[in-house]
Amino acid sequence: MNRICLKIEFDGTDFCGSQLQPNGRTVQGQLEAALQTMLEVPVRVHPSGRTDAGVHARGMVVHFDTERSLPASAYREGMNSMLPPDLAVIGVAPVEDCFHARFSATGKRYRYTLLLSQQRRPLVSRYVWRVEPDLDLAPMETAAPDFVGVHDFIRFRTSGCSSQRTVRRIDAINFRSEGNLLHIDVVGSGFLKNMVRRMVGCLVEIGRGQRDCRDIGRMLQDQPVERPALTAPPSGLCLEEVFYDPPPGFR
The missing domain is CATH 3.30.70.580 (Pseudouridine synthase I, catalytic domain, N-terminal subdomain)
Structure with a gap:
């Protein structure tokens, strides 16, 4: 076989x-x-x-x-x-x-892409979440590193998640701008159902001034703070890589 x-x-x-x-x-x-x-x-x-x-x-x-x-x-x-x-x-x-x-698998890398524009972009609309162009990126980038590390992400999963264990390790979260596109790369050991989309939704709430940038750390420490209201739409999310050691020799 x-x-x-x-x-x-x-x-x-x-x-x-x-x-x-x-x-x-x-x-x-x-x-x-x-x-x-x-x-x-x-x-x-x-x-x-x-x-x-x-x-x-x-x-x-x-x-x-x-x-x-x-x-x-x-x-x-x-x-x-x-x-x-x-x-x-x-x-x-x-x-x-x-x-x-x-x-x-030892880990995965997901990319979520935001389109910061009031104008629709038909050629990219299937692969982005279009949000307002004046989204404040500075507090988002300040808050994002709080995701890194080993945490209980129970507040960042949706009700349909059947996983009994909700502790996950996030190794990195990086932002990269490309014109009016914002790419958010998340690398981790594994992810709960809709976890990356909930993480991005929380960051967008911070960028809109609807949430304090310290709320991510508070949620991960199970402090009394409202869980994310937004789940980012699926269109902006892409599984970029799955990691193995050693990696398969793809041809």
Whole structure:
């Protein structure tokens, strides 16, 4: 049996999420359908995690097992010939049997993109959250480092989160401006459901002057302060990288 690892990219706008669902178009469902057609047997795909409806990925990782031995180019070109335009295999690597796309991951990097503009931008609207251009970035950048470290992020998950453990480690949170786009990169060991979107929503509340920049630290220390009211929309969120040690040798 051969274990194959894929790096995939997708536009999540028209997906009901990445994980297989009984009703609804999903990334996992499309991958499994393409593999079944290609390999002529049912194939179960194991993703590195789940993304919600509307969330994008530039570097999600999945693995599957097969008895067939094919070169990396055959998987990449064969699957891409059958996958829809909003989903593609961009890397293939054979891996050891002990590798697991989810449980072998050491961390992930997400990027959330804000469009600071009163004007709609149709060519980027699927990949951003458009907010007011006078958002005050200084207190947002002052507050953001309070997320870094090991904390209980129970106030930064949504009600649909089923995880029993809510402590997570955030390694870095960085801001980068590109014209009127603001990219917020978050690197961590793992994330709760909607956690990054809640973090960004809280930062936007701070930038709007609706919340004190010290509130993030207070919430993470379980002090009596109102939890974030905003959950940033999924359109601005993209899974950029999944980290492994050692990394798969994608081709």
